[in-house]
Amino acid sequence: MRSRNDWVIWAFLAAGLAVTVAFVLVPVGHAIVLSLQQADSFISTPRFVGLANYARVLGEEAFWRAAGNGLIYSGLSIVLQVLLGLGFAMVLNEAFPGQRLVRGLAVLPYLLPTVVVALTFQWMTDGSFGIVTVLLAELGLGPIPWFERPDTAMASVVLASVWLWTPFVTICVLAGLQGIPLSLYEAARVDGAGAFARFWHITLPQLRPVLTVVVLLRAIWMFNKFDIIWLLTKGGPLGATEHLPILAYKRAFSQFDVGGGAAVATLSFLILTALVMLYFRLFPLEEKR
Amino acid sequence: MASITLERVSKRFGNLTVVDAVSLDIADGEFMVLVGPSGCGKSTTLRMIAGLEESSEGSIRIGARDVTKLEPRDRNVAMVFQNYALYPHKSVYENLAFGLRMRKFDKAEVERRVRRAAAMLGIEGLLARKPRQLSGGQMQRVALGRALVREPEAFLLDEPLSNLDARMRVQTREEIAKLHREVGTSMVYVTHDQVEAMTLGDRVCAMRDGRIQQVGPPLALYDRPANRFVAAFIGSPEMNLIETEIAPGPVVRIGGAVLPVPASGFRLPGPGSRITLGIRPEHLAIADAAGPRISGDIAMVERLGDRTLIGLDAAGIGLKALLPRDDALAVGHSIALAPMPGRLHFFDGETGASLAVP
Ligand SMILES: Nc1ncnc2c1ncn2[C@@H]1O[C@H](COP(=O)(O)OP(=O)(O)OP(=O)(O)O)[C@@H](O)[C@H]1O
């Protein structure tokens, strides 16, 4: 009995290990190897250069600007997504007529392909025909240079990202809210707690496990998010929305600097790993016994 | 401390009336038990007193204040919930302190009250723990403590013992009774367990389908049930209720026995009227040679230790009798029983109302 169980356990472990090696470790290892080489393209014969690519990349202002942009972009969009998601979830958790419909609508953006959202966003904000531009003009406002100025471009990609991914937070928090026993709120009401005290002393602590995971997932995704920015701005104008993934992509595929691109990608990975570890220290998933 | 007065309080959910014109006076310091079967509206009544449920009609007063429209926090009552509803992420100390902190008591007073309540309940050693590190009995004490520290005008308890095992239930029941004697605050206690109702209540309010059936001291409900429902609900094992009719004499016949109807104490209808005769199992005894006899075969025997409960099949009528211990009684034996004098109950055959003269 015991040996058969062991066999099954080993089989599952081996399968998991094989998948991890094939789809995670090999590509990551390959990227790291590339980052130590000099090559003009993926098919040319590479030359080993040690840490030269890293030295070069770290010496460039573009790298630090991209790192900073990445932190601003992911930081802003996470904070906004979590605050809005929390707010929406609390509204959707209350009973009101049409609750089901509104819940469905609230989830919609998350179901749309990023490409569709990016294109729609661009059409709506088009400088001459966009519906937003036209509406603003009727109100005597604008036009707003959505993607033309460095500061507004960053704000715009953050706005689009928040619109697109807040529903994820809303769904998770809504699920979390529904798991909170109503009797806790009733006990608190009898104990004299007002609406804010109930939120602070019951809702937030009860949501803590959900929020911890949601913020972590959002952080990882937003830090690595490539498509929405690429589709909206390609990192411009003047590199204002260029973060590490876009920098790595441009290096490797537009500027034929595969080693440099791989070095940026590897550094980005290291920065994210450090941030995640810091996060785990600050907000341990398991409560201390 | 204060009295609580409900005046024709009703509660409707949609067009379903779950509490129907309930009027109840709970005296200052009284222990009132609301008892009744599942779904009879006792929790809803309690929650309306707490303010967790808005009443559809009627008014509720606590002391001299009309609290009908007040928020729970403005009613100055404390509540103990069936599932305890302890704040899971707060320590026991913080659970107790929460209500005081919300009411802006200063630190020293919070500390003093928490320590005193903890001492009364014997949970001083648990103050640093989180609720999930407690046993059911300990959680129950913390829930009581959280109500106690508030020093409210009334305690409201909704089936506080139902999640405990039988031994803990008896022990905690005694502690709640003791607590009530010590603090002397009015308590409203909801249960579906008639033993809890009998042992705890100064008075018991029996409810059914959202209506009050009878209010009175536990023994009054036992001795003089106002109707068939209360008769069956209060007392264990349940009262025997036999559908029969008044025969000339006047007498009633059950299972071949002819029982004379008491000359006084009841306002009985004339011969031929349908009535329900009630006899508690503990008021049946082995018949002696003289007098009426209800004869039959023993269909069931439960040996309870000091007493023996038997089920008797008397010419198609099933009766239960709680007799002194008798190891010779066995299924299949024939036996004759007789009701103890003055222990019969008569109810209207239609309405179920008691026919006893008040
Ligand atoms: N929020 C609600 N909406 C609709 N019906 C409700 C609601 N709350 C309670 N009820 C109904 O009201 C009736 C009385 O409920 P209540 O909880 O007061 O019963 P109870 O006497 O406490 O029963 P139990 O012993 O099972 O706790 C039940 O039939 C219940 O289904």
Ligand SMILES: [Mg+2]
């Ligand atoms: Mg109930």
